[in-house]
Amino acid sequence: MREDSAYPEASYYTATANPHESFSPLKGEVKADVCVIGGGYAGLSAALHLAEHGYKTVLLEANRVGWGASGRNGGQIHPGQRRDQFALEASVGKDHARALWGLAEDARKLVTGLIERHGIDCDLTPGLIHCAHKQAYVDDYRAEVEHLRETYGYDLIEFLDKDALSEKVGSEGYFGGTLDHGGGHLHALNFALGLAKAASDAGAGIHENSRVTAIRRGKRVTLETAEGSVSADFCVVACNGYLENLLPKVASRALPINNFIATTRPLSEKEARGLIRDREAVSDSRFVVYYYRLTADNRLLFGGGENYSSRFPADLPGFVRPHMEGIYPQLKGIEIEHAWGGTLAITMKRMPYVTRLDPNLYVATGFSGQGVTIAPLAGQLVAEAINGQMSRFDVFSTLKTPAFPGGTALRHPIMAMALLWFSLRDRMPF
Numbered sequence: 318m319r320e321d322s323a324y325p326e327a328s329y330y331t332a333t334a335n336p337h338e339s340f341s342p343l344k345g346e347v348k349a350d351v352c353v354i355g356g357g358y359a360g361l362s363a364a365l366h367l368a369e370h371g372y373k374t375v376l377l378e379a380n381r382v383g384w385g386a387s388g389r390n391g392g393q394i395h396p397g398q399r400r401d402q403f404a405l406e407a408s409v410g411k412d413h414a415r416a417l418w419g420l421a422e423d424a425r426k427l428v429t430g431l432i433e434r435h436g437i438d439c440d441l442t443p444g445l446i447h448c449a450h451k452q453a454y455v456d457d458y459r460a461e462v463e464h465l466r467e468t469y470g471y472d473l474i475e476f477l478d479k480d481a482l483s484e485k486v487g488s489e490g491y492f493g494g495t496l497d498h499g500g501g502h503l504h505a506l507n508f509a510l511g512l513a514k515a516a517s518d519a520g521a522g523i524h525e526n527s528r529v530t531a532i533r534r535g536k537r538v539t540l541e542t543a544e545g546s547v548s549a550d551f552c553v554v555a556c557n558g559y560l561e562n563l564l565p566k567v568a569s570r571a572l573p574i575n576n577f578i579a580t581t582r583p584l585s586e587k588e589a590r591g592l593i594r595d596r597e598a599v600s601d602s603r604f605v606v607y608y609y610r611l612t613a614d615n616r617l618l619f620g621g622g623e624n625y626s627s628r629f630p631a632d633l634p635g636f637v638r639p640h641m642e643g644i645y646p647q648l649k650g651i652e653i654e655h656a657w658g659g660t661l662a663i664t665m666k667r668m669p670y671v672t673r674l675d676p677n678l679y680v681a682t683g684f685s686g687q688g689v690t691i692a693p694l695a696g697q698l699v700a701e702a703i704n705g706q707m708s709r710f711d712v713f714s715t716l717k718t719p720a721f722p723g724g725t726a727l728r729h730p731i732m733a734m735a736l737l738w739f740s741l742r743d744r745m746p747f
């Protein structure tokens with residue numbers, strides 16, 4: 318999906334962005350210790366931490382910082398990894414699963430720590446509710462709470478039965494759930510803009526409207542843009558769902574998919590409390606997850622529905638509305654004032670693809686819908702690795718990330734069929 322390089326006009330985030338500076342495009346030849354490609358959470362965090370380690374760092378962003386998924390997402394802070402601990406233990410063993418849990422905890426604390434340390438004004442609000450949309454999932458939720466409390470010592474999560482849940486979330490569509498006090502939500506774009514300011518203040522040179530058109534690999538890495546080039550000792554590629562074919566090996570392992578969000582008009586306090594009484598973020602057990610929350614100005618921000626083509630639906634409010642009204646019939650016909658879409662990258666195993674392709678070429682991508690916490694962490698880990706500290710980086714880099722079947726040409730139709738199957742299964746009652 319290639320759009321205009323300006324922020325999406327129809328986005329609630331664009332309409333409520335904090336004042337921020339623009340960064341000039343790269344012109345001429347520049348030498349750096351590290352060049353970061355991509356100005357989302359992963360790239361910005363890498364640039365910030367590298368600059369703090371004392372590296373001369375240049376970040377090249379094709380559009381504006383936060384223009385990608387980082388400025389468009391649901392803003393939900395999910396503790397844990399994208400896969401639950403039971404699944405991770407089964408696939409990578411108990412020790413590695415425990416290390417991954419430790420990283421996820423680091424990620425959650427990194428986000429709140431960055432917001433506090435850099436004074437980022439991004440409506441950070443505590444609490445995440447996860448809802449089971451099928452009775453069959455309720456026991457799994459209860460078991461997960463017990464497992465996290467007993468095995469991992471994580472006591473911020475509690476089980477909610479149907480009655481307790483329906484007091485908090487004013488929808489009839491759920492059978493039980495969990496309340497995680499370690500989760501929360503934030504204004505996605507303002508978090509990205511705050512990270513960009515922090516990175517710039519730390520000394521990183523940021524250039525917007527500077528698309529990298531070629532990466533020349535070697536002892537030094539050279540990155541070319543329309544009006545300049547950067548020659549660097551190290552390169553970090555953090556383009557996630559917008560990578561296209563810049564690095565084919567990475568593109569074959571990180572599939573771009575589109576997801577869509579709408580916000581209503583501002584609601585009265587009474588209307589808002591009737592939807593989410595205590596203002597937590599909410600997400601559910603659908604394969605194509607519904608995720609929603611109240612914004613600081615009392616709109617319902619609702620994410621639902623995705624597609625796997627290179628185009629967004631023409632009528633985005635019309636695309637999201639039936640999903641939102643299915644959960645909240647009381648909102649039938651309500652004014653939708655903003656609707657937009659974004660592209661994220663998923664991996665086959667839904668775990669991030671954080672790796673080193675050459676001794677001086679690092680990649681952080683494939684956050685599979687859980688990048689608000691994990692992408693800033695991945696940026697920090699890559700910065701640590703370049704600085705010679707490999708231990709936390711290797712917890713991710715030792716995960717296996719297979720290529721999607723069908724290569725970059727056929728993976729879209731093949732995956733579209735598979736993903737469609739799973740989303741159809743969401744609608745079955747068992």
Ligand SMILES: Cc1cc2nc3c(=O)[nH]c(=O)nc-3n(C[C@H](O)[C@H](O)[C@H](O)COP(=O)(O)OP(=O)(O)OC[C@H]3O[C@@H](n4cnc5c(N)ncnc54)[C@H](O)[C@@H]3O)c2cc1C
Binds near residue numbers: 385529686
């Ligand atoms: C609609 C939507 C809702 C989501 N909701 C949530 C949520 O609630 N919670 C959660 O945890 N995660 C969510 N996610 C996922 C999360 O937003 C992403 O995982 C995260 O933002 C990824 O950050 P990133 O830095 O890797 O990529 P991005 O933010 O996408 O940044 C990549 C950047 O690279 C730039 N780029 C690409 N190619 C080049 C090039 N050749 N040269 C220079 N720059 C280039 C792009 O312009 C882009 O700005 C959502 C994603 C979407 C799309």
